[in-house]
Amino acid sequence: MTNQTSRARQAGSSAQMLRSRFLRIGTLAAAFSLFALYLAWHAAYDEPLVRQEDESPIAQARADDAAQGAQAVPLAAGAASSDLVKRGEYLARAGDCMACHTVDKSRPFAGGVPINTPFGTIYTPNLTPDPDTGIGQWSDADFQRAMHEGIGRGGERLYPAFPYAEYTRVTSTDVQAIRAYLNTLTPIHYTPPRNEMNFPFNQRWLMVFWNLFNFTEGRFVPDPKQRPEWNRGAYLVEGLAHCEECHTPRNILQGLKTTDRFSGATQAGWHAFNITPDRNSGVGNWSDDELMRYLSTGVAPGRANAAGPMGEVVADSTQYLTPEDLRSIVVYLRSVAPVIGGETHPRDQWGKPASDVTAWRGTAMTGVNGAQLFVANCASCHTWSGQGVGASAPGAYPSLIHNTTVGASDASNLAMVILHGVQRTTQQADVLMPAFAGELSDDQVAAITNYVTRQFGNPQATVSVEQVAKLRAQQQ
Numbered sequence: 001m002t003n004q005t006s007r008a009r010q011a012g013s014s015a016q017m018l019r020s021r022f023l024r025i026g027t028l029a030a031a032f033s034l035f036a037l038y039l040a041w042h043a044a045y046d047e048p049l050v051r052q053e054d055e056s057p058i059a060q061a062r063a064d065d066a067a068q069g070a071q072a073v074p075l076a077a078g079a080a081s082s083d084l085v086k087r088g089e090y091l092a093r094a095g096d097c098m099a100c101h102t103v104d105k106s107r108p109f110a111g112g113v114p115i116n117t118p119f120g121t122i123y124t125p126n127l128t129p130d131p132d133t134g135i136g137q138w139s140d141a142d143f144q145r146a147m148h149e150g151i152g153r154g155g156e157r158l159y160p161a162f163p164y165a166e167y168t169r170v171t172s173t174d175v176q177a178i179r180a181y182l183n184t185l186t187p188i189h190y191t192p193p194r195n196e197m198n199f200p201f202n203q204r205w206l207m208v209f210w211n212l213f214n215f216t217e218g219r220f221v222p223d224p225k226q227r228p229e230w231n232r233g234a235y236l237v238e239g240l241a242h243c244e245e246c247h248t249p250r251n252i253l254q255g256l257k258t259t260d261r262f263s264g265a266t267q268a269g270w271h272a273f274n275i276t277p278d279r280n281s282g283v284g285n286w287s288d289d290e291l292m293r294y295l296s297t298g299v300a301p302g303r304a305n306a307a308g309p310m311g312e313v314v315a316d317s318t319q320y321l322t323p324e325d326l327r328s329i330v331v332y333l334r335s336v337a338p339v340i341g342g343e344t345h346p347r348d349q350w351g352k353p354a355s356d357v358t359a360w361r362g363t364a365m366t367g368v369n370g371a372q373l374f375v376a377n378c379a380s381c382h383t384w385s386g387q388g389v390g391a392s393a394p395g396a397y398p399s400l401i402h403n404t405t406v407g408a409s410d411a412s413n414l415a416m417v418i419l420h421g422v423q424r425t426t427q428q429a430d431v432l433m434p435a436f437a438g439e440l441s442d443d444q445v446a447a448i449t450n451y452v453t454r455q456f457g458n459p460q461a462t463v464s465v466e467q468v469a470k471l472r473a474q475q476q
């Protein structure tokens, strides 16, 4: 038996194993769902929708925090109201409310951002104080219930595309500071489009199931054995900053897979990398300063650049965090369990400069040729050798050698960068790589991607024309 046929057999039998595993999981899930349906029915009817603490004042919120021992997290206790608003603005940035609630920069926080889920599209609501279309008529308690329990003003269950599973950990004091800040925004009269959720997911009460398996209501509890810095980092990462929404894979019920935290996940075409301390698959070989620099500027020179959703996280959120908070985040990330992927090298340790350009310069090329397309479209900025221009200066055209997107074991992010470009505005630099979706066809994008990974990155990472077509269709 040749190696190939044995490999094919193995693949065949593992596909069978997978199928039978799925069948088993399927049966289990069906039984589970019936049980959950039964529980949900009861939960829906037994749960009072309007509760007493709905009317509780902010003072009560503070008392709750004190009772929960949240004082280990620095609080703005007794802060004057302008301080409260400033603190709220800082926290709203840490929570990146902007990214999901602003579709058009001229209408900040007025909502309308389409969020694609496997079950349909949700449009984010208007968070400005407009009384008719925003949250102007919400009480502070309504707001707190939304953030802590994922329940809307009318008692309806909110979809977990709103990261309340993380925001539930945020202290009541911090939630009220965010509310105080939102109250100071210019009211904008704007009604976002209606959700387009498929049946049965348009039934909000079904979120009872999701909550049953994936949601634990409750504030962050500091670990007394850990340093305050670690606790602050855990509070931010597991709470407001909701890093896990993108970086932790999901289980079959679309909840976060708690056994593989921070090990990487794909959403809307982008792979949010493994950021556990594993040296090959994660960010174990980055220094603390490199991680902090990446979060505050979007660049760790010689390793990584933040594009796509991470570019937005940096631009709208992490660039505004204080050095103390960034350091806390890094301290905490260093402490999570390393998750080993299949990688043999770190993502940022692949590739060598191209040296063959003279060999084929002037020779007539036929068909779609990745190297030639690279020289025509990319070399003006990244140079034909792939080494880039400007080294580590802010706004440099980065080297494609030793770059995590080019060295990743999955070439999707690279194809996404080519299709959609890079736009990231920070206090440090205004970064722009043009999008090529309009100029290059799917086979051209695939050819450039495969040339770039072969020459400058991980040669095992390839992309097919069909995959590029799918990635192109992802909304940006």
Ligand code: HEC
Pocket: 091, 092, 095, 096, 097, 098, 099, 100, 101, 115, 122, 123, 124, 125, 126, 127, 135, 143, 146, 147, 152, 153, 157, 158, 159, 160, 161, 162, 163, 178
């Ligand atoms: C990852 C995207 C995302 C982020 C980040 C996000 N939200 Fe939302 N938010 C949503 C979505 C989606 C909904 C609508 C859920 C629904 O319709 O069930 C929502 C709903 C809400 C609601 C309920 C409003 C209503 O009219 O029902 C409030 C309040 C809210 N968000 C506040 C915030 C605050 C404050 C922040 C920042 C700390 C924030 N959100 C960050 C996606 C997000």
Ligand code: HEC
Pocket: 237, 241, 242, 243, 244, 245, 246, 247, 270, 271, 272, 273, 275, 282, 283, 291, 294, 303, 304, 305, 306, 307, 308, 309, 310, 311, 313, 318, 329, 347, 404, 405, 413
């Ligand atoms: C909206 C989704 C999203 C959120 C939220 C998010 N990330 Fe990311 N992250 C990504 C994506 C996608 C990438 C890959 C970016 C690229 O290829 O340029 C990434 C890349 C990274 C990297 C670089 C890894 C590498 O090898 O290049 C680090 C470090 C990181 N994220 C840390 C964080 C931290 C810390 C948080 C929370 C404060 C966070 N991320 C929140 C989507 C997200």
Ligand code: HEC
Pocket: 298, 299, 304, 305, 306, 307, 374, 377, 378, 379, 380, 381, 382, 395, 396, 397, 398, 400, 403, 404, 405, 406, 413, 414, 417, 418, 422, 431, 432, 433, 434, 436, 448, 452
């Ligand atoms: C006009 C200049 C320009 C051109 C042309 C250009 N790029 Fe870029 N490229 C940039 C800039 C600017 C960045 C982002 C730098 C940063 O993040 O600070 C970038 C970033 C990248 C990254 C890193 C993305 C990440 O997430 O780490 C890759 C990979 C890349 N470009 C590949 C290409 C390829 C392939 C082409 C040709 C199809 C191309 N670039 C064409 C300017 C350019």
